[in-house]
Amino acid sequence: MAKKTIMTCAVTGNGTMPSQNENLPVTPAEIAQAAIDAGKAGAAIAHMHVRDPETAKGSMDLNLYREVVDRIRDAGSDIVINLTTGEGQRFVPSEEDPSIAGPGTTLCHPSLRSAHVKALRPEICTLDFNTMVNKTWTVINTPPTLKVMADIANEAGTKPEIEIFDSGDLNMAKDFIAKGILKSPAMFQFVMGINFGAAANYQTLAYLISQLPENSEWAAFGIGKNAYRMMALSYLMGGHVRIGMEDTVYIDKGELCKSNAQLVEKGVGIVESLGGTMATPAEAREILGLKQL
Secondary structure, eight states, rough: OOOOOOOOEOOOOSSOOOOOOTTTOHHHHHHHHHHHHHHTTTOOOOEEEEEOOTOOOOOHHHHHHHHHHHHHTTOOOOOOEOOOOTTTTTTTBSSSSSSSOOTTTOOOOHHHHHHHHHHOOOOOEEEEEOOOEEETTTOOOOOHHHHHHHHHHHHHHHHEEESSHHHHHHHHHHHHTTTSSSSSEEEEEEESSTSSSOOOOOOOHHHHHHSSSSTTTEEEEGGGGGHHHHHHHHHHOOEEEEHHHHSSSSETTTEESSOOOHHHHHHHHHHHTTTTOOOOHHHHHHHTOOOOO
16 A cells, blocks of 8 residues: 555644735634644645734743643544644854854754653654754754753653754764664654755755655755755655645645635645545554654
């Protein structure tokens, strides 16, 4: 039997803003409902950030995460819950003194970035293995930082989804696996098309796939205009897929999407048109070695 394809819906992120698409979920109720609806549309996993309901900016507030998770489970949805740990990694150098953090810096202790993982024990959490320049700031994830976060995930019984933004990130992740900090088989997500990161093309993805540890599960996704073609490419090259308003706010060229569920429906159509079959949440848990609900 051919392997089924897991669809992850990245429902809100922390970069997209309501000014780009008024349908972006911001409040815990909106984020939870977006995840539930994405599951009904064919997503097996919901990847979620939370946002300050007043400013719509990314947040690490445990109570916001708890409300999102509780709303999803109280609604009876069995979608796999994947929570980010990506907040708290940004360093913006001060213009006066680059050694000092300037406005917009969120960099904090890794235990704070993973506090919601420790408290809520989601099935999956992301671990960003990148230290890179993005626009005018730097994202910092050092090996000691990532070890703290990996240890918290392991203690919580949460499977890390290892986010890879370029080939060096993958080398560091493999080192973590070799040292036993991360468990094998591992789960990787290739982030394609970010400024100054891995290019969203066949050649780059083929190289990254060639460097994966044995028995890894992986997916790839593209940002913005690359979203749909990278979805198709990921499936055709043997991976899982991802879509959502974190990655694109458009359902078609020049046409804003109405919801995450609409994006998922289009994504399901792409995979199925290429001969794929979507995994249910229960099947995704089996593929990824997660406990069934």
